[in-house]
Amino acid sequence: xxxxxxxxxxxxxxxxEVNITCSHNNIATNDYxxxxxxxxxxxxxxxxxxxxxxxxxxxxxxFIPADRKSSTLSLPRVSLSDTAVYYxxxxxxxxxxxxxxxxxGKGTKLSVIP
Amino acid sequence: xxxxxxxxxxKVTEKGKDVELRCDPISGxxxxxxxxxxxxxxxxxxxxxxxxxxxxKSGLPSDRFSAERTGGSVSTLTIQRTQQExxxxxxxxxxxxxxxxxxxxxxxxxGTRLTVT
Numbered sequence: 001x002x003x004x005x006x007x008x009x010x011x012x013x014x015x016x017e018v019n020i021t022c023s024h025n026n027i028a029t030n031d032y033x034x035x036x037x038x039x040x041x042x043x044x045x046x047x048x049x050x051x052x053x054x055x056x057x058x059x060x061x062x063f064i065p066a067d068r069k070s071s072t073l074s075l076p077r078v079s080l081s082d083t084a085v086y087y088x089x090x091x092x093x094x095x096x097x098x099x100x101x102x103x104x105g106k107g108t109k110l111s112v113i114p
Numbered sequence: 115x116x117x118x119x120x121x122x123x124x125k126v127t128e129k130g131k132d133v134e135l136r137c138d139p140i141s142g143x144x145x146x147x148x149x150x151x152x153x154x155x156x157x158x159x160x161x162x163x164x165x166x167x168x169x170x171k172s173g174l175p176s177d178r179f180s181a182e183r184t185g186g187s188v189s190t191l192t193i194q195r196t197q198q199e200x201x202x203x204x205x206x207x208x209x210x211x212x213x214x215x216x217x218x219x220x221x222x223x224x225g226t227r228l229t230v231t
Binding site for chain 2: 034036041042043044045046049087103104106107
């Protein structure tokens with residue numbers, strides 16, 4: 001099961017680009033990388049998912065190097081409303097034994113400063 | 115359409131009592147997940163359902179915890195003889211299905227905040 005490591009917290013000023021990196025050194029061949037956002041007193045919300053290279057949607061970009069041992073979530077021009085905890089999820093897959101392993105990292109608390 | 119709903123939103127119970135937490139997934143979603151989140155902590159996976167069967171119960175912390183899902187829809191998480199360490203937010207999520215190992219995004223409910231006194 002791939003374990004993930006993320007910075008515990010980050011601060012950023014409004015309007016800046018924020019990059020949050022997640023390390024997953026023992027990621028498996030079939031694993032995908034998924035990022036979720038969680039506001040206080042709410043359940044997490046899906047942001048973006050990728051397998052390799054780069055994925056971009058209307059909210060964020062996800063950069064995955066060729067070795068896939070890490071990934072970087074990029075949030076362009078953050079605003080105060082982007083203050084949240086961001087989770088990197090790896091290993092959301094089916095294993096041959098029929099067991100699903102779903103492990104969220106401890107998350108990165110992003111604080112956006114005016 | 116409606117999102118994932120959970121009830122109750124808050125539950126205070128005395129140590130030793132049993133509690134039932136309910137999750138109503140998005141209609142048509144075949145996969146359902148339960149997680150636990152203690153104060154200031156990340157999400158701890160508890161159990162996963164595909165339809166009515168639970169191929170992965172590995173996250174249940176003890177035999178006091180059980181869950182069932184009926185009709186491929188509503189799920190109930192039961193905690194027997196609650197302990198103070200069971201106090202946490204219990205989150206439920208659902209997703210459409212799982213295709214060849216490609217994970218679909220999970221849609222989370224608002225959670226049930228359980229306090230054991």
